[in-house]
Amino acid sequence: PVVVEVGGLQVGLMTCYDLRFPELARALSAAGAEVLVLPAAWVAGPGKVAQWQTLLRARAIENVAWVVAAAQPAPHYCGHSAVIAPTGDVVAEAGEGEELLSAVIDLETVRAARDRNPALTLRRMLSHGSGLQRETPGDAWESLEFPQSTEELLTRLAEAERVPGR
Numbered sequence: 001p002v003v004v005e006v007g008g009l010q011v012g013l014m015t016c017y018d019l020r021f022p023e024l025a026r027a028l029s030a031a032g033a034e035v036l037v038l039p040a041a042w043v044a045g046p047g048k049v050a051q052w053q054t055l056l057r058a059r060a061i062e063n064v065a066w067v068v069a070a071a072q073p074a075p076h077y078c079g080h081s082a083v084i085a086p087t088g089d090v091v092a093e094a095g096e097g098e099e100l101l102s103a104v105i106d107l108e109t110v111r112a113a114r115d116r117n118p119a120l121t122l123r124r125m126l127s128h129g130s131g132l133q134r135e136t137p138g139d140a141w142e143s144l145e146f147p148q149s150t151e152e153l154l155t156r157l158a159e160a161e162r163v164p165g166r
Helices: 016-020 022-030 048-063 107-116 150-162
Strands: 003-006 009-013 035-040 066-071 082-084 090-093 124-126 131-134 143-145
Touching: 009 022, 016 022, 016 035, 016 048, 022 035, 022 048, 035 048, 048 066, 048 082, 048 090
Parallel strands: 009 035, 035 066
Antiparallel strands: 003 009, 066 082, 082 090, 124 131, 131 143
């Protein structure tokens, strides 16, 4: 993933099709990106504007990062360039045509959003085994073992009901 410093902010670079897959945005965020920049040629069609807007907001919320998306205008493309805050709020959005957007993007907004939503530090990733583990090593490692069958699940639930205080 490519992260560059621009005006004191760590900016992660994506392209149009990357928006459909959360992995790159997450890798950029893990590499320190506070802003995800996305130039796009999102092809026009039924439901495409709604998909575009939903995915932009999802990437901002998931990664607690600004998303700045520059989209080519209609009629061949959807337009709707946008600036999305780390909270998922739409700060600025164009229509389907050519338009100039303006928004203030600051590091304090990212820090405050990450303080309120510590998802990046608390997120869990599937381990190679059958459980979940925190991605961050050290004292934060925690493991949850998944039942391998319905029978095992029912056994665990029955045992949990016998534990005093539950």
